[in-house]
Amino acid sequence: MSRSVSVVGGGVIGLSIAWRAARSGWSVRLYDPSIGSGASWAAGGMISPLSEGWPGEERALEVGSASLDRWPEFGKELEVGAGVELFTSDSSLTVALDGADAQDLRTIAEWVVAQGRDLQILSRTEVRELEPMLARGVRLGLLAVHEMAVDNRLLLHALRQCSVAAGVEYIPRAVQSLEELDADQIVVAAGTASPSLWPGLPVRPVKGEILRLRSRPGVTPAPGRTIRGSVHGRPVYLVPRADGIVVGATQYESGNDTQVTLAGVRDLIADAEALMPAVGEYELHEVSAGLRPMTPDNLPLIGRVSDRVVVATGHGRGGILLAPITADATMALLEGSAVVEAEAADVRRFEKASMPDISRKS
Numbered sequence: 001m002s003r004s005v006s007v008v009g010g011g012v013i014g015l016s017i018a019w020r021a022a023r024s025g026w027s028v029r030l031y032d033p034s035i036g037s038g039a040s041w042a043a044g045g046m047i048s049p050l051s052e053g054w055p056g057e058e059r060a061l062e063v064g065s066a067s068l069d070r071w072p073e074f075g076k077e078l079e080v081g082a083g084v085e086l087f088t089s090d091s092s093l094t095v096a097l098d099g100a101d102a103q104d105l106r107t108i109a110e111w112v113v114a115q116g117r118d119l120q121i122l123s124r125t126e127v128r129e130l131e132p133m134l135a136r137g138v139r140l141g142l143l144a145v146h147e148m149a150v151d152n153r154l155l156l157h158a159l160r161q162c163s164v165a166a167g168v169e170y171i172p173r174a175v176q177s178l179e180e181l182d183a184d185q186i187v188v189a190a191g192t193a194s195p196s197l198w199p200g201l202p203v204r205p206v207k208g209e210i211l212r213l214r215s216r217p218g219v220t221p222a223p224g225r226t227i228r229g230s231v232h233g234r235p236v237y238l239v240p241r242a243d244g245i246v247v248g249a250t251q252y253e254s255g256n257d258t259q260v261t262l263a264g265v266r267d268l269i270a271d272a273e274a275l276m277p278a279v280g281e282y283e284l285h286e287v288s289a290g291l292r293p294m295t296p297d298n299l300p301l302i303g304r305v306s307d308r309v310v311v312a313t314g315h316g317r318g319g320i321l322l323a324p325i326t327a328d329a330t331m332a333l334l335e336g337s338a339v340v341e342a343e344a345a346d347v348r349r350f351e352k353a354s355m356p357d358i359s360r361k362s
């Protein structure tokens with residue numbers, strides 16, 4: 001008889017785990033009242049662990065790079081399984097608009113290269129040759145040739161299709177307590193709601209607003225790759241899509257509020273224009289907001305918290321990036337082993353998290 005697992009939460013993390021578990025022969029139930037409606041729906045879709053590197057953040061670089069390495073195969077399997085094209089960009093370019101930003105880019109490049117990863121500094125002229133639609137004031141660029149981006153909504157669609165094909169059973173309701181579930185194993189992957197299912201998990205919501213722009217006839221072409229930058233200290237990015245550009249994202253600590261504010265939209269438009277002046281030609285198609293499940297050290301929480309319960313949450317700003325390694329690490333935990341590259345995400349680093357025992361009643 002196959003072993004059973006209940007996955008609570010159907011965002012990119014829960015869906016990836018459910019898909020992999022079903023393919024490995026587990027009998028899988030996935031609980032979610034509204035699959036794919038959380039942060040995973042709002043996201044930009046960047047897979048950018050190198051451009052976000054910073055000296056001292058070796059553990060984040062290690063986990064992120066290990067997941068980046070897994071993305072081509074993970075994405076390809078989903079593309080073939082669902083018959084869609086997930087990848088919308090195969091590299092990313094971070095640009096500096098002032099001297100301080102240029103110095104930061106040199107610091108990142110030096111450190112990431114010293115960690116054995118590839119990042120290239122581009123001159124102002126090289127940046128303009130690569131992406132002529134960018135602002136003339138750009139001083140320097142940082143090119144990550146293997147940092148791709150995906151359409152996050154197509155990703156959710158593909159994960160769902162492939163999960164169904166692999167035999168995952170969807171239960172469209174919220175789980176109030178893990179004690180309701182009688183599977184052999186349980187995976188908590190409920191994003192910002194995870195602490196309500198396993199009290200003490202150090203996960204808090206961090207709101208992010210994001211714009212979706214659609215192309216119109218005659219507009220200046222979108223960049224050929226993800227463009228990242230910083231304007232008045234606010235990070236901003238443009239991620240290409242088949243039909244336009246995604247512009248993100250604000251960042252606020254405001255509890256579970258997901259309303260889009262005028263100030264947030266104003267800043268995103270102004271900052272996007274500072275990177276690409278012609279962005280105003282595009283249709284403003286959608287504004288939305290999501291809640292990033294953040295942890296105190298910005299690394300996810302992946303680990304076993306009891307004989308029956310594994311948690312996979314707290315992916316903060318990087319849940320799309322980290323889906324492949326999280327699926328591998330969670331499968332390893334379910335099957336009694338471990339993935340070395342995910343050790344930095346071990347939930348036990350926060351020993352204060354209370355660990356209620358819900359050992360199997362039978």
Ligand SMILES: Cc1cc2nc3c(=O)[nH]c(=O)nc-3n(C[C@H](O)[C@H](O)[C@H](O)COP(=O)(O)OP(=O)(O)OC[C@H]3O[C@@H](n4cnc5c(N)ncnc54)[C@H](O)[C@@H]3O)c2cc1C
Pocket residue numbers: 008009010011012013014031032033034035036037038039040041042043044045046047173174175176189190191192193194197207208209210248249250289290291292293312313314315316317318319320321322
């Ligand atoms: C604006 C924005 C931009 C982002 N851009 C990027 C990016 O470019 N690259 C990147 O890597 N990451 C990005 N992120 C982060 C990324 O979106 C998240 O880290 C990721 O989506 C988290 O996935 P998740 O599955 O853990 O959570 P979610 O997607 O939030 O899914 C959690 C699911 O759990 C369900 N749920 C909740 N409670 C229960 C319950 N009691 N029972 C059953 N189900 C329940 C919810 O309905 C939901 O579907 C961005 C986030 C935001 C907000």
